[in-house]
Amino acid sequence: MSRRNIEFPEDFIWGVATASYQIEGAVREDGRGLSVWDMFCNQPGKIKGGESGDVGPDHYHRWQEDVDLMAELGVDAYRLSIAWPRVIPGGIGKVNEKGIAFYDKLIDSLLEKGIDPWVTLFHWDYPYELFLKGGWLHPDSSNWFAEYTRVVVEKLSDRVTRWMTLNEPQCFIHFGHQTGSNAPGLKLGFSEVLTAGHNVLLAHGKAVQVIRSAARKLPIIGAVPVGIVSVPKKNTAKDIEAARRATFAITAKNLWNNTWWADPMILGEYPVAGLEIFGSAVPKVSTKDMDVIRQPLDFYAMNIYSADVVEAVDESWRTIEPHPGAARSAMDWTIVPESLYWGPKFLYERYGLPIVIAENGMANLDWVQEDDKVHDPQRINYLTRYLREYSRAIYEGVPSLGYFQWSILDNFEWTEGFSKRFGLVYVDYVTAQRIPKDSYFWYKDFIACKGRL
Secondary structure: OOOOOOOOOOOOEEEEEOOHHHHOOOOOOOOOOOEHHHHHHOOOOOOHHHOOOOOOOOHHHHHHHHHHHHHHHOOOEEEEEOOHHHHOOOOOOOOOHHHHHHHHHHHHHHHHOOOEEEEEEEOOOOEHHHHHOOHHHOOOHHHHHHHHHHHHHHHHOOOOOEEEEEEOHHHHHHHHHHOOOOOOOOOOOHHHHHHHHHHHHHHHHHHHHHHHHHOOOOOEEEEEOEOOOEEEOOOOHHHHHHHHHHHOOOOOOOOOOOHHHHHHHHHOOOOHHHHHHHHHHOOOOOHHHHHHHOOOOOOEEEEOOOOEEEEEEOOEEEEEOOOOOOOEOOOOOEOOOOHHHHHHHHHHHHHOOOEEEEEEOOOEOOOOOOOOOOOOHHHHHHHHHHHHHHHHHHHOOOOEEEEEEEOOEOOOOHHHOOOOEOOOEEEOOOOOOEEEOHHHHHHHHHHHOOOOO
């Protein structure tokens, strides 16, 4: 195992991240409309324990306490998402002034504490009313998203300069519209899945256009796909090339891959491998569509937690277990620190944009111990090892802007309910009490040392 020192650039941005539905609660307060996750959580058997984001960490009421925790932590930035149905309850049309006012005061408080808000426009809480109209399958869906984007940008861009359009389209389309395991729980035919995905890409492009044209301060813009990474078993030329090819491969009729999303956004075309495998299911795409989708971006953000380990086999590769009994998180994801080396490296090589790690962290088995504290040495070890690898990528020439730890708070972990804890801060879901874990204090010291260890 490499033991090289960890070192990051002086101007590197250290942050934490959350998502609106996972922390806010207050789903029926102050005029908020319903989202597809509200609908999905009400369906028996969909969420572990029958739980929902109705209350959760109750950030909507305790936001000032959470901002104070971030300030004490010493972060430079906070990646938050806006709940579309809180701002426009019907998805389009009348704006909910109480909803936008919540984000208005939150951003003011962040800035007062010296914390830069990085705003994600969509992190899965799609308006239920628009879902009833056809959702991402509707030909006007990208225009609906552009309209919502304009409302948010016109209200907040006098203070917000960092924008991200869509979080993890692989998840909300693949799991939400093909396998049905996530909201809205659809199992569409593959041509419909591709149509929904194309509309999502158009929504991204139109949102970027709106931000560029309407922002009152010069915007810095990216999107946030999943970082689907393969790493080499051995540091040999053959295994490295196999891992690179696997990272960008499309091998099945689904959208769980990097290139079907990022190639149109950045290169202006769908990847040939996908077109060949998907065949006649691919919707007809005009050149004008690609002109809309391909907009200038300032950074490539990605969410990385784990990776596949691959080895070269003839001219192809195979995925293998890292080793028998490999370390795993409470999500049953293998611990692969090298994912924060090879992921940024491969994706920068292909797309040429500065990298931002928009999410990285681990679910751990955390509880309050007899000393009334939460000790989580596994998370500290995870962060140390992953950040060492990210530092190595930067040292070797990968331009990188920042890192956002997932997450500042324990929260509603989608279909896992409250059974998985990712937070630096423990949340008692009965009392809403916040208890900083040992990892919170470790990260605080790490930031204070400017990422040097």
